[in-house]
Amino acid sequence: MIPAARVQAAVEILDIVIAAARDDGPPADVVVSNYFKTRRYAGSGDRRAVRELVYRAIRRSGERPVDGRAAMLGLDDAAALFGAGGHAPAAVGDGEVAAGERLIPGWIEGELSPLVGADEWPALLERAPLDLRVNVAKADRDSLLAAFDGAEPTRLSPWGLRLPADSQIEQHEAMLGGLVEVQDEGSQLIALACGATGAVNIIDLCAGAGGKALALAAAAPEADIIACDTNRGRLSKLAPRAARAGATIDVRLLDGGREAEMLDDLRDQADIVLVDAPCSGTGTWRRNPEGRWRLSPDGLDKVVALQAHLLDLAVPLVRPGGSLVYAVCSILGREGAGQIADFLGRHSSWAVHTMPDGFGEDFGRVDGGGRLLTPGSDRTDGFFVARLKRSC
The missing domain is CATH 3.30.70.1170 (Sun protein; domain 3)
Structure with a gap:
């Protein structure tokens, strides 16, 4: 593929990525992979170059562009090839403008934790190790x-x-x-924050595909771990991973809306409940920069409400004196420190608990009742984690 043809391919991919972000479709890496499955003529160098163009355009535009052309016109070297003939994108039309350049969507700036200053924003979009x-x-x-x-x-x-x-x-x-x-280092630290040792009872309430449950099983092989989720597809990935790791983890698929009923037999049983809650994903932008295009104020309100519901769902599962660990891959105040403040306001028998041995004082920064880790400060994905204790 000549350079101009690579630019056209990037425009086509970006059109799909923009539509997927708008309509809750597949992530950008899946879109790129699917695009080239039907274009075998593209060599490895072409695929690498097109992917680089796509992600440069995504990282440049905090707001969702109107289309792939607008996104690509924001890259000067790519814009110079519009109208070059052959397989190049068509020439720039009258009044056609590039997508605006900004790192953070405007409406999200006011939602960021106060700890995340503008000097840290570039690190949120650097390529992750x-x-x-x-x-x-x-x-x-x-x-x-x-x-x-x-x-x-x-x-x-x-x-x-x-x-x-x-x-x-x-x-x-x-x-x-x-x-x-x-597993990102920040995600590993969430498991470390649980302080799991010996024959403890652990419930991973939002286990997904089981990454943190596996980390807990490795750290505490004698622990009794139950991994729960409402998503059958994600939870089904845990069993083969556990077998490969030599871990014993019980799995419990929950029905959405009936979670409390299906967990009632575990009331007051858990030494540790981990709530790794669904969130905005703002801490993972360096891996999924198009995630900025998927967020909306209404969507954030819904996920914050879901997090509060999950925290309340976890409360009766924890035995007196036990711990509840709350985590989100987010750098937004309402999902982190604000969520913990609201929880403590609802539950007077709970208090912020110190982090366990091994979770150092330099792991993240104190943010309200928890710790915030960020790419710029800690070289991890962005995470908020808090450890709470039920009174005896």
């Missing part, structure tokens, strides 16, 4: 350092390895053997 979590039930980190090219220990998580962003590890023997899992 690839982090692995060593399965400490089967291996130790030092022994695996030499197994991956360019690997280094993560700074905060005692279980983590950091690899270059382009690392291909899907068929690596350590991956296939259950010695490592792909």
